[in-house]
Each structure stands twice: as C-alpha cells, then as structure tokens.
Amino acid sequence: MNSKLALSFTIVVATIGLAACGNMSRRDENTAIGAGVGAIGGAILTGGSAAGTVGGAVVGGVIGDKVGKDKK
Numbered sequence: 001m002n003s004k005l006a007l008s009f010t011i012v013v014a015t016i017g018l019a020a021c022g023n024m025s026r027r028d029e030n031t032a033i034g035a036g037v038g039a040i041g042g043a044i045l046t047g048g049s050a051a052g053t054v055g056g057a058v059v060g061g062v063i064g065d066k067v068g069k070d071k072k
Helices: 002-019 026-045 050-067
Strands: none
Touching: 002 026, 002 050, 026 050
C-alpha cells in the first residue's frame, strides 16, 4: 500500500507542477515533463522508494532538457 501512496503523491505533484508551465519556454516545458515522467517511472521501477523517484526525476529532466535544446 505504501508504494501506491508514493506513486499517487508523485503523480499529483507532477500534475500540479506541469500546470504551472503557462509562461515557460518549450525547452523548460520539456525539462519539466521529462522530470515528471522520470519521477513516475523511477517510483514504479523501485517500488516507490524516494531515491528511485528522485533519480528518475533527475534523469528524466536531463533527457527532457536535451530534447528541448534549440537546434540552430
């Protein structure tokens, strides 16, 4: 039951965080989305551990930042 609570909390926090993306650049949005998805993935893969959730958020945020990088 604890992992379901952690996953639910992570989803709610990610949703609230993404709702604040109104005036962000596309790259910032991709970074935030990547962090949210990574946090959810990390929580699922590690059974809701805090380290897995934070690690997933970091990895997802970095990937989202690189995907959102301007190509000139």
